[in-house]
Amino acid sequence: MLTYCVRKRLFLLSRETLKPSVSSVSPQQRRCESGGSMLELQHYISSGRAGRGSTYGPLGTELKRNVLQQWWAAVVSLKPEVFGISTPCSSIDGGTLRIVDGEALGEQLKDLSEAQLKERLHKLFQHNQSLRTSLLQGALEQFVPSLELIIRKLPFGLAETGLCYHPEPERSDTIGCFTEVTEASLVWFCSPRTSSQWLDYWARQRLQWWRKFALGPSDFSVCDVLSEELKEGASRGVKVLYQFPSGSETLETLWSFGDTKLLKTHHGSRAKLLCRDGRRSVVPHVLSVSANVDRGVLAFLFNSLQHVQKVDSKRRLYQRKVLKLHPTLAPVKVALDMGRGSTSELRQVCEGLLQEFLEAGISAWPGYLDTTYSSMESLHVKYDEMGVLFTVMITDSTLENGLLMVRNRNTTVKETMHISEIKQFLLKYISAAENI
Amino acid sequence: MLTYCVRKRLFLLSRETLKPSVSSVSPQQRRCESGGSMLELQHYISSGRAGRGSTYGPLGTELKRNVLQQWWAAVVSLKPEVFGISTPCSSIDGGTLRIVDGEALGEQLKDLSEAQLKERLHKLFQHNQSLRTSLLQGALEQFVPSLELIIRKLPFGLAETGLCYHPEPERSDTIGCFTEVTEASLVWFCSPRTSSQWLDYWARQRLQWWRKFALGPSDFSVCDVLSEELKEGASRGVKVLYQFPSGSETLETLWSFGDTKLLKTHHGSRAKLLCRDGRRSVVPHVLSVSANVDRGVLAFLFNSLQHVQKVDSKRRLYQRKVLKLHPTLAPVKVALDMGRGSTSELRQVCEGLLQEFLEAGISAWPGYLDTTYSSMESLHVKYDEMGVLFTVMITDSTLENGLLMVRNRNTTVKETMHISEIKQFLLKYISAAENI
Numbered sequence: 001m002l003t004y005c006v007r008k009r010l011f012l013l014s015r016e017t018l019k020p021s022v023s024s025v026s027p028q029q030r031r032c033e034s035g036g037s038m039l040e041l042q043h044y045i046s047s048g049r050a051g052r053g054s055t056y057g058p059l060g061t062e063l064k065r066n067v068l069q070q071w072w073a074a075v076v077s078l079k080p081e082v083f084g085i086s087t088p089c090s091s092i093d094g095g096t097l098r099i100v101d102g103e104a105l106g107e108q109l110k111d112l113s114e115a116q117l118k119e120r121l122h123k124l125f126q127h128n129q130s131l132r133t134s135l136l137q138g139a140l141e142q143f144v145p146s147l148e149l150i151i152r153k154l155p156f157g158l159a160e161t162g163l164c165y166h167p168e169p170e171r172s173d174t175i176g177c178f179t180e181v182t183e184a185s186l187v188w189f190c191s192p193r194t195s196s197q198w199l200d201y202w203a204r205q206r207l208q209w210w211r212k213f214a215l216g217p218s219d220f221s222v223c224d225v226l227s228e229e230l231k232e233g234a235s236r237g238v239k240v241l242y243q244f245p246s247g248s249e250t251l252e253t254l255w256s257f258g259d260t261k262l263l264k265t266h267h268g269s270r271a272k273l274l275c276r277d278g279r280r281s282v283v284p285h286v287l288s289v290s291a292n293v294d295r296g297v298l299a300f301l302f303n304s305l306q307h308v309q310k311v312d313s314k315r316r317l318y319q320r321k322v323l324k325l326h327p328t329l330a331p332v333k334v335a336l337d338m339g340r341g342s343t344s345e346l347r348q349v350c351e352g353l354l355q356e357f358l359e360a361g362i363s364a365w366p367g368y369l370d371t372t373y374s375s376m377e378s379l380h381v382k383y384d385e386m387g388v389l390f391t392v393m394i395t396d397s398t399l400e401n402g403l404l405m406v407r408n409r410n411t412t413v414k415e416t417m418h419i420s421e422i423k424q425f426l427l428k429y430i431s432a433a434e435n436i
Numbered sequence: 437m438l439t440y441c442v443r444k445r446l447f448l449l450s451r452e453t454l455k456p457s458v459s460s461v462s463p464q465q466r467r468c469e470s471g472g473s474m475l476e477l478q479h480y481i482s483s484g485r486a487g488r489g490s491t492y493g494p495l496g497t498e499l500k501r502n503v504l505q506q507w508w509a510a511v512v513s514l515k516p517e518v519f520g521i522s523t524p525c526s527s528i529d530g531g532t533l534r535i536v537d538g539e540a541l542g543e544q545l546k547d548l549s550e551a552q553l554k555e556r557l558h559k560l561f562q563h564n565q566s567l568r569t570s571l572l573q574g575a576l577e578q579f580v581p582s583l584e585l586i587i588r589k590l591p592f593g594l595a596e597t598g599l600c601y602h603p604e605p606e607r608s609d610t611i612g613c614f615t616e617v618t619e620a621s622l623v624w625f626c627s628p629r630t631s632s633q634w635l636d637y638w639a640r641q642r643l644q645w646w647r648k649f650a651l652g653p654s655d656f657s658v659c660d661v662l663s664e665e666l667k668e669g670a671s672r673g674v675k676v677l678y679q680f681p682s683g684s685e686t687l688e689t690l691w692s693f694g695d696t697k698l699l700k701t702h703h704g705s706r707a708k709l710l711c712r713d714g715r716r717s718v719v720p721h722v723l724s725v726s727a728n729v730d731r732g733v734l735a736f737l738f739n740s741l742q743h744v745q746k747v748d749s750k751r752r753l754y755q756r757k758v759l760k761l762h763p764t765l766a767p768v769k770v771a772l773d774m775g776r777g778s779t780s781e782l783r784q785v786c787e788g789l790l791q792e793f794l795e796a797g798i799s800a801w802p803g804y805l806d807t808t809y810s811s812m813e814s815l816h817v818k819y820d821e822m823g824v825l826f827t828v829m830i831t832d833s834t835l836e837n838g839l840l841m842v843r844n845r846n847t848t849v850k851e852t853m854h855i856s857e858i859k860q861f862l863l864k865y866i867s868a869a870e871n872i
């Protein structure tokens with residue numbers, strides 16, 4: 001399962017994100033699966049600083065940015081009734097994960113008696129800042145300030161993406177462990193009589209969204225949450241699942257909360273919560289639609305990795321890995337390489353074309369900077385594993401007649417194209433894929 | 437100074453971000469400055485949950501997204517030698533801001549003796565997760581994994597945007613206070629002999645970037661950090677400042693660190709840090725270029741707020757506030773409103789046009805949904821304060837001949853245009869502003 005990380009540290013590299021399957025893998029197994037040395041694999045999975053969150057390399061970072069960007073476009077930018085908000089990760093009241101300045105505390109506690117110590121600690125857990133575990137509370141608090149904006153008209157939504165801290169089973173040497181997760185949350189306020197339909201609507205919408213970017217859409221599914229597993233205060237729940245090789249995992253959870261959480265947040269003052277539902281005034285019901293973006297990124301990586309059987313020129317069968325990420329999500333759209341020849345001139349052409357791509361918003365990989373010799377085949381193997389959509393090859397003949405070679409990742413077909421056409425070709429290809 | 441927040445909770449609303457000037461303002465003064473009631477102002481500045489970070493309303497959220505997006509485009513997307521990374525906000529080693537599960541700790545400490553208690557706490561501050569105070573350390577740790585990617589060739593950069601926790605003067609009831617800040621950081625690795633030129637290069641680049649989006653570019657400036665104020669380990673420092681009404685504040689800091697921090701992070705093993713500088717092998721010098729995005733958003737808000745004197749039809753002099761945010765940064769590019777007339781038909785036209793705008797990536801404000809009557813003048817006042825670039829008015833005559841009225845925020849000029857041309861007109865205007 002780790003094989004797609006072959007280009008070292010390009011994608012995501014953290015032990016935590018890969019956890020469902022990695023934590024149960026022995027060093028022996030890891031060596032096997034990576035096909036490399038143990039050293040090399042350590043290199044991928046976890047780096048110097050052991051955090052409890054995901055560390056992303058350059059490609060992983062762009063992939064996650066693209067996923068977040070597509071989420072925001074679908075949920076906020078395209079929906080006039082959804083508004084983005086941004087609330088702090090830490091707050092003074094509520095929550096059990098408290099932040100403490102260790103050095104200052106150590107200094108203060110040194111000379112205290114037992115009773116004083118306990119009192120001091122008790123205070124600490126009353127007043128110190130705490131970290132959020134979900135984005136729901138922030139949206140519930142922003143409900144009243146938003147009412148003016150939406151003229152108290154239902155339905156509407158408040159959306160936010162950001163870090164949350166998920167508590168984890170404790171280890172012996174620490175008090176409270178947690179994992180850092182990027183969540184993307186929509187909190188939807190609607191009339192009580194339509195809340196169930198809205199839950200179905202959003203579950204459908206979200207599943208469609210995940211599948212839109214999938215190579216194998218059937219690995220994404222939804223299921224109802226059993227009544228005994230319902231979250232406190234929820235009357236219904238739906239999950240979007242992904243079928244990882246190691247088992248099914250939840251990517252996104254939708255809860256229907258009724259009005260209790262909203263009332264509680266605003267101390268039961270119904271009057272200021274009233275919204276217009278046609279001609280009636282109601283306290284809205286709350287739906288929470290929240291995705292684990294880090295796990296989502298992992299799902300897209302798994303989903304788009306394809307093993308392709310090939311026979312090489314010497315009739316040996318071998319397997320190639322192609323990361324067929326959706327064109328919109330692929331972190332690198334085009335790689336630029338040059339053949340052998342008059343290096344400095346070819347390089348100039350590459351640099352000009354690279355700048356043209358970057359300015360048009362096409363993320364491009366400057367492969368020509370790597371002056372160590374690689375065969376065409378090994379370049380394609382590398383770029384296929386990176387998920388690069390197209391490889392453009394600049395050769396001596398480009399200098400003569402302006403023609404270059406374009407290879408398509410998905411079809412492996414190579415086309416000859418004039419250098420003046422390549423930018424439009426790429427832009428068209430990407431925007432066509434977006435609109436499917 | 438708070439006057440630009442007039443449309444309730446649209447922009448940023450937190451006491452913390454506004455702190456330089458707000459914390460010293462008495463309730464009396466606040467009432468004055470807002471021109472509204474105390475209640476109204478409370479409504480803006482801080483909401484229920486008192487956090488120590490910025491809370492952004494819908495417009496503030498989009499503005500901050502646009503600022504971050506432009507930063508990423510300029511520093512990462514347009515520069516092939518800069519790679520984005522994403523590292524966790526918390527780590528297990530280093531740092532003094534520790535995260536503690538208050539409930540679990542309280543439970544564990546209940547029955548311990550004084551000595552046990554102190555030992556337990558000591559352990560806690562050794563092993564519990566801590567929060568980062570800057571993005572520098574993450575990049576230093578990612579240096580070695582990145583070397584393979586860049587074929588050990590200098591210079592190159594690692595960029596990241598994310599939350600950091602800045603320690604603050606302590607209050608009596610908590611141990612360790614901090615403010616949550618979104619930082620945008622570039623860590624630049626270069627040859628020792630060019631590090632000073634690179635510092636100048638980046639200082640120039642960054643100042644240019646801030647000024648590009650400014651209405652009054654002269655409020656942004658750079659200055660060298662005095663030698664007695666240099667950060668530990670830094671040989672030189674440069675600051676980008678913004679002249680707030682309350683005084684000058686630092687938006688961005690650039691430090692030249694030499695190689696000590698890099699060597700320390702990688703335990704002094706020079707061999708694995710070596711990079712190619714032409715034909716020589718060197719341990720690179722490290723520059724850190726780090727912006728406080730929350731303060732930057734505030735600077736752009738202050739900078740783009742203009743007070744315009746006007747005489748109304750009854751010859752009364754009054755002052756209008758226009759938030760002349762740069763077209764690229766403005767959170768709403770166009771507001772859609774309708775005149776009086778056959779409501780349902782006009783509404784249909786508005787809805788169709790809105791959808792067309794949103795699908796083209798033009799953020800649009802559905803003003804037509806507000807059915808409470810407002811005069812044209814009061815609409816313009818509202819949209820100017822919101823910083824909306826254009827207001828499009830759909831009237832009965834649009835139904836007849838397809839013509840609509842477009843008003844420009846900056847010039848207040850109203851133009852008649854055919855409905856089929858408006859989208860292209862807006863796209864052209866925005867992209868022209870981007871390329872200046």
